[in-house]
Amino acid sequence: MRIEDLIRQTRKRVRLLRAFRWSSWAVLAGLAFIFIYAALHVLGLVGRVPGARLVWLNALALLVGGLAGALFPVNTLRTLFRLDTKLQTGELLLTLYDLKRRNSSSAFVPVLERRLVRLKVRPETVFHLNAGDTKRGFGLAAALGLTLITLWFGPALLQRAGWDQRAVAAEDTPLAAETFDPATLPPELRDAFERLDRPLPQLEDNVDSDQAQQNQRLIELLQQVDRARDRALGLSNASQTIEGDPPADEKQRQQQRQQLQRVQQQLQNLLNQMQAAPGDEQGRRQKTKALEQALQALDKNDPTRQSIESALNAKDPGSQQRSLEGAQQQLQNRLRSDDALQAARNELEGKAKDGGFTPEDLSQLKPSAPNKPQDTRPQNAQGSPPEDSNAAPDASSSAGQASDKDGQEAPTANGERGLNKGDEPGLGSATDRNGLPNQDYNPQYKDARIPQALVPSEAIDEWLSRGVPAESASAQPGQGAQYRLSYDRVQSLLERRELSPGLQDVVRTYFLRIIGQLNETAANSATQEAK
Amino acid sequence: MTEGLTISEGRVQQTQEQFVRLQDELARVIVGHHEVIEGTLIALLCGGNVLLEGVPGLGKTLIVRCLSRTLGLNFSRIQFTPDLMPADIVGTNLVMEDESGRRYFEFSPGPIFAHLVLADEINRATPKTQAALLEAMQEQAVTVGKKTYPLEAPFAVLATQNPIEMEGTYPLPEAQVDRFFFKLYLRSPSVEQLEQIIRRNTSANELHALQPQLSQGELLEAREFVEAFPIADPLCTYAAQLIQHTHPSCPSAPEPVKHYVAYGASPRAGISLVAGAKARAFLHGASNVRLEDLRAVYGLALNHRVLLNFKAQSEGVEVERVLESVLSQVKAL
Numbered sequence: 001m002r003i004e005d006l007i008r009q010t011r012k013r014v015r016l017l018r019a020f021r022w023s024s025w026a027v028l029a030g031l032a033f034i035f036i037y038a039a040l041h042v043l044g045l046v047g048r049v050p051g052a053r054l055v056w057l058n059a060l061a062l063l064v065g066g067l068a069g070a071l072f073p074v075n076t077l078r079t080l081f082r083l084d085t086k087l088q089t090g091e092l093l094l095t096l097y098d099l100k101r102r103n104s105s106s107a108f109v110p111v112l113e114r115r116l117v118r119l120k121v122r123p124e125t126v127f128h129l130n131a132g133d134t135k136r137g138f139g140l141a142a143a144l145g146l147t148l149i150t151l152w153f154g155p156a157l158l159q160r161a162g163w164d165q166r167a168v169a170a171e172d173t174p175l176a177a178e179t180f181d182p183a184t185l186p187p188e189l190r191d192a193f194e195r196l197d198r199p200l201p202q203l204e205d206n207v208d209s210d211q212a213q214q215n216q217r218l219i220e221l222l223q224q225v226d227r228a229r230d231r232a233l234g235l236s237n238a239s240q241t242i243e244g245d246p247p248a249d250e251k252q253r254q255q256q257r258q259q260l261q262r263v264q265q266q267l268q269n270l271l272n273q274m275q276a277a278p279g280d281e282q283g284r285r286q287k288t289k290a291l292e293q294a295l296q297a298l299d300k301n302d303p304t305r306q307s308i309e310s311a312l313n314a315k316d317p318g319s320q321q322r323s324l325e326g327a328q329q330q331l332q333n334r335l336r337s338d339d340a341l342q343a344a345r346n347e348l349e350g351k352a353k354d355g356g357f358t359p360e361d362l363s364q365l366k367p368s369a370p371n372k373p374q375d376t377r378p379q380n381a382q383g384s385p386p387e388d389s390n391a392a393p394d395a396s397s398s399a400g401q402a403s404d405k406d407g408q409e410a411p412t413a414n415g416e417r418g419l420n421k422g423d424e425p426g427l428g429s430a431t432d433r434n435g436l437p438n439q440d441y442n443p444q445y446k447d448a449r450i451p452q453a454l455v456p457s458e459a460i461d462e463w464l465s466r467g468v469p470a471e472s473a474s475a476q477p478g479q480g481a482q483y484r485l486s487y488d489r490v491q492s493l494l495e496r497r498e499l500s501p502g503l504q505d506v507v508r509t510y511f512l513r514i515i516g517q518l519n520e521t522a523a524n525s526a527t528q529e530a531k
Numbered sequence: 532m533t534e535g536l537t538i539s540e541g542r543v544q545q546t547q548e549q550f551v552r553l554q555d556e557l558a559r560v561i562v563g564h565h566e567v568i569e570g571t572l573i574a575l576l577c578g579g580n581v582l583l584e585g586v587p588g589l590g591k592t593l594i595v596r597c598l599s600r601t602l603g604l605n606f607s608r609i610q611f612t613p614d615l616m617p618a619d620i621v622g623t624n625l626v627m628e629d630e631s632g633r634r635y636f637e638f639s640p641g642p643i644f645a646h647l648v649l650a651d652e653i654n655r656a657t658p659k660t661q662a663a664l665l666e667a668m669q670e671q672a673v674t675v676g677k678k679t680y681p682l683e684a685p686f687a688v689l690a691t692q693n694p695i696e697m698e699g700t701y702p703l704p705e706a707q708v709d710r711f712f713f714k715l716y717l718r719s720p721s722v723e724q725l726e727q728i729i730r731r732n733t734s735a736n737e738l739h740a741l742q743p744q745l746s747q748g749e750l751l752e753a754r755e756f757v758e759a760f761p762i763a764d765p766l767c768t769y770a771a772q773l774i775q776h777t778h779p780s781c782p783s784a785p786e787p788v789k790h791y792v793a794y795g796a797s798p799r800a801g802i803s804l805v806a807g808a809k810a811r812a813f814l815h816g817a818s819n820v821r822l823e824d825l826r827a828v829y830g831l832a833l834n835h836r837v838l839l840n841f842k843a844q845s846e847g848v849e850v851e852r853v854l855e856s857v858l859s860q861v862k863a864l
Contacts, residue, residue, distance in 0.1 A: 077765055081864045090812075091763060095819040098763040107538035108761045111818050114540060 003096050003113065006121060010083060011074045013127040019069030024139060026065025030058040031146065086126040089119055225345045232337040233257055234302045257338060263294045264331040267308075267324055274321050287320075288312065304330045307527060322526050329523035337513055344509040538759065540818075546753045547816050553744040556601045560737045561594055563724040569814065570715045570831050571598060571689065575750070576757045576810040579712020579803065580668045580688040582653075582703075582835065589717040590728075591691045595649040596738065602750060603743035604646035604685065609664075611656035613699060617663035621673040622680075638675055643667050644682060646747070650690035654700040664688065665707050685750055705794075705838060712803050714835035753813070760809040762820035767805060769863040770825055774801040776857045777837050785856040791843035792853060796836040803832040822863055830854055 034054050040046045080093040096112045098104075226248075229235075233256045235248045248256075270290055273283055291312045298305050307327035314320035550572065557568055567583065571594065574581045583591045592608065599606030609620055622641035628634050642648065643664070650664055667673050668688045672681045690711070692703075708714070720728060731737060745753070776784045778795030788795070805820070807828035812820045834850050843853070 078864050081765065090817055090819065090821040090823070091766065092819055094765065095761050095763040098765070099761055102764070104761070106761050107759055108818060111538065111540045111543065112761065115818050 001117065001121060003093065003100060003116060006093065006116070006123065007076060007080070007097060010079055010123040010127065011076065013123050014074050014079055015070045015072075017127055018072065018074075019066045022069035023062045023065035026061035027058055028139070030061040034058070083121070083123060083126050087119075087121060089121065092116060092119070093121065222345060222349070225341050229253060229338050229341045229345070232334050232341060233260065234299055234304075234334070253338075257335065259297055260331055260335060263297050263304075264328060264335070266290060266294050266297075267328040267331070271321065271324050271328060274317065274324070304334070310527060326523040326527035330520055333520045333523075340509045340512040344505055538756065542752075543756055543813075543818075544816070546749065546756060547813060549745050549749065550753070550814055551816075553601050556741055556744055557594075557597050560597050560731070560741060561590060562727045562731065563720050564590065564594060564717060567594060567715045567717055568598075569811070570713045572814060573807050573810040573828070573831075574712040575602075575685065575687050576754055576813065577712060577803070577806040578671075578685065578687070578754060579806070580690070580710065582708065582711040582714040583689060583691045583717060584694055584714060585691070585717030586695060586719075587693060589719065591689075591717060592649060592651065593738070595647060595689045597741060598689075599647040600738070600741040601744050602647075603746050604750075606647045606649070607642035607645035608649040608651060609642050610651045611653050611660070613655060613657060613701075615656045615660050617660050618675075620660065620663050621667065621675060624676055636676075638678070638680065640680070641673075643673060644680075646683065646685055646687070648686075648688045650688055652693055653690040654692050654702055656701065658701055658704070661701065661703060661707065664690075665710055669710055685747065685754070708835050709797055709799055711835065713807070713831045715831065757806075757810045757813045760813055760820060761818075762805060762809065765864050766808075766820055766822060766825060769822070769861065770801055770804050770808070772861045773804065773825075773829060773857060774798070774833075776861050777833065777854070783860070785860045787848070787853045787856040791839050791846075791848045792837055793840040794838040796833050800833050800836040804828055807832050826858065829858060 034057075037046060037054075041048060076097065077094065080097050081091070083089070084091045084093050092112060092115060096109070096116060099106055099109050099112070230248050230253070233253055235252060235256050270287055273287070277283060291308055295305060295308050295312070298308070304327050307323055307330060311320050311323035311327060314323055554565075554568060554572070558565075561568065571581050573579075575598075583594070585591055595608075596606060598604075609615070618641065620641050620643050622639050622644065624636040625639045626634050627637040653661060653664070656664075663673075667682060667686075671684070671686055672679050674680070693700075774796045775781050777788055777792060777800075778784060779789045779792045781788070781795075784792075804825065808820045808824035811824040811828055812818075815824070817824070830851065833854055837850050837853060839848065839850055839853065842848075
């Protein structure tokens with residue numbers, strides 16, 4: 001073999017091995033970065049990065065390492081010296097290459113060339129995928145496998161191990177509806193579900209949106225949740241828009257919550273007494289007194305008052321019991337809604353923390369000042385702010401009203417609840433303040449739009465922000481399409497979309513509120529029937 | 532350099548084999564001292580001179596005698612004493628008278644006019660006499676009066692020095708020691724070697740049975756081969772770095788050098804190192820200088836050229852240890 005051929009072969013092999021080695025180092029470095037990042041994330045120092053990004057990061061590291069290894073110049077002298085040392089050729093290759101490089105006319109060049117031919121040097125005997133390189137290959141494969149396992153199965157394993165308490169708690173939450181039949185959905189909701197099944201190409205593109213804008217949106221979203229809680233607890237005027245309703249502070253909410261819990265317990269005791277001793281005239285006065293106390297405990301605008309008053313004015317014990325059950329159910333639903341919203345708020349706060357909020361941003365996340373008396377913005381012809389012309393009362397304020405006015409909701413044969421037209425899933429019923437069926441979605445959600453950076457597609461964005469259509473396009477008045485909801489189905493769809501746990505919670509909350517609304521509607525229907 | 536030299540690979544190999552036979556022939560008489568013999572041959576192939584140091588009776592003179600025989604070269608011996616004069620070495624002009632009675636000067640060459648000169652106990656002569664010898668070593672010529680007489684090639688001085696009995700001696704100045712290609716130390720033989728020495732010297736003397744293995748011309752040809760021997764640039768760089776790192780002023784010099792060395796090796800040491808490596812590679816049948824040749828010759832070429840300071844002497848630090856630290860630190864390529 002000529003020295004030129006030998007050098008060419010040697011360089012080729014060196015580049016190949018170096019590409020292999022460098023790429024493995026790069027992947028290992030990428031893995032180390034991932035693990036460090038994950039540790040920092042667990043410690044709450046950095047935000048969450050999508051798993052796909054980390055996989056791409058490692059793939060990029062592999063590519064860059066490999067390319068750099070293959071394209072980086074080879075130090076021929078050093079390589080030949082290594083070859084000489086390994087093959088014990090006494091620096092023959094180095095000397096011959098050096099003489100050739102210098103165009104030396106040394107009489108020993110032919111002598112050295114003949115020696116080289118006799119030696120039959122084969123660079124692959126030195127630069128080959130021997131045990132060491134194979135180990136590197138195994139290491140690389142193992143590292144890659146570990147990465148994939150970590151990224152794909154890690155979260156699930158963490159959840160199973162109980163590390164993600166929120167996820168575990170969410171799984172343990174009892175749900176009223178366990179089955180889901182997409183065919184039973186209204187067309188628009190069905191479309192939204194179908195869009196969820198489509199790929200989400202813009203997921204990665206949107207993540208790099210402006211952080212400040214994202215932060216601002218998160219803050220707005222938090223305020224929306226606070227206002228929704230206020231409505232659920234009856235702390236705000238239901239006729240006010242969600243923007244014009246300054247959120248209460250947390251202390252007020254807790255006090256109100258305790259008050260509602262006391263009333264609920266009071267009603268529950270009454271119901272127990274009625275079931276234990278039906279037709280007890282002696283206890284009738286006590287019941288009346290207890291109901292009056294409950295009414296006093298509630299605010300004059302509290303939505304549950306109506307049911308309690310119905311119970312108070314009921315002629316017969318049966319209708320009184322049904323009214324009480326309805327009132328008790330309403331309170332229970334309002335408290336559950338508050339629970340779910342509080343969980344959503346916690347998640348959003350965690351997200352804000354992970355998202356690198358500045359101290360100024362975080363200061364805005366603190367509970368807002370107590371309720372301001374009234375929204376001072378100009379009102380439109382209907383008496384609401386311009387952007388709220390389609391506004392509907394929130395769930396708490398109008399709970400029980402939707403079915404009173406528009407809904408024909410009734411429990412289905414298998415115990416699942418149906419929603420009638422005009423029932424607004426989420427925070428409120430789809431009726432305007434005049435009690436008429438709303439033809440659009442709940443505008444509360446329009447402003448509670450999830451930040452663009454976190455929303456994978458318009459489908460989810462629309463679905464989350466606009467809510468379930470109040471009335472299906474094909475439905476005739478009074479014949480609202482019924483549908484059933486399944487938490488598992490939604491959960492599986494969300495997981496397939498690789499949504500972050502925070503976003504999943506938002507969606508989960510949304511559905512919990514739908515279920516709460518179903519229950520409320522059912523209770524109201526029962527009340528109506530009783531009447 | 533002999534860039535235009537036409538070298539037959541077969542001829543090179545043949546000469547290399549002759550040197551192998553030469554060493555075998557020497558081994559018939561000389562017991563042990565392989566390093567000394569090889570070092571002497573290397574110096575001869577490089578046209579250098581050798582300083583042999585050892586206690587009396589180790590065979591210094593015998594080595595030189597045997598070499599001259601096996602190489603087919605003239606040999607002369609000069610026993611250095613304090614009263615030895617330069618003229619006793621280089622020769623002198625004698626007043627001669629021709630047949631007609633006319634007187635004229637005729638140069639009578641001294642014992643320096645030989646191929647191999649054994650300067651026995653060189654440190655016993657006065658510096659003036661030593662200088663006369665050293666001039667011949669350096670210039671390969673002697674000047675008597677106004678006339679310069681070249682010394683016939685190959686010419687080499689093999690000087691001996693006794694490390695004991697230093698009274699009444701004139702240790703060679705460092706500048707003159709530097710002119711010796713190698714300084715070789717003769718070690719005391721082992722029991723087995725001693726037994727062999729006794730047996731050989733109490734029976735038939737093999738010295739006279741030694742046969743020349745190389746002619747004068749073949750030795751000179753071998754010198755040309757060695758001179759043309761190829762060495763890669765990175766190895767030359769390595770040799771230079773080795774020399775550089777013996778200087779305490781070198782920033783990357785090892786700690787022993789910084790602490791114990793007064794003066795580092797001279798450029799002549801670098802020349803000796805590379806030339807010696809070439810000769811060693813030739814003797815070992817190689818076609819180019821190898822890293823191992825440089826490392827093998829490194830100690831021989833530098834041990835008399837690196838001067839230790841008083842601290843080293845007071846702490847008993849030997850130059851070999853300092854050189855070893857340099858060899859450990861400096862890496863090729």
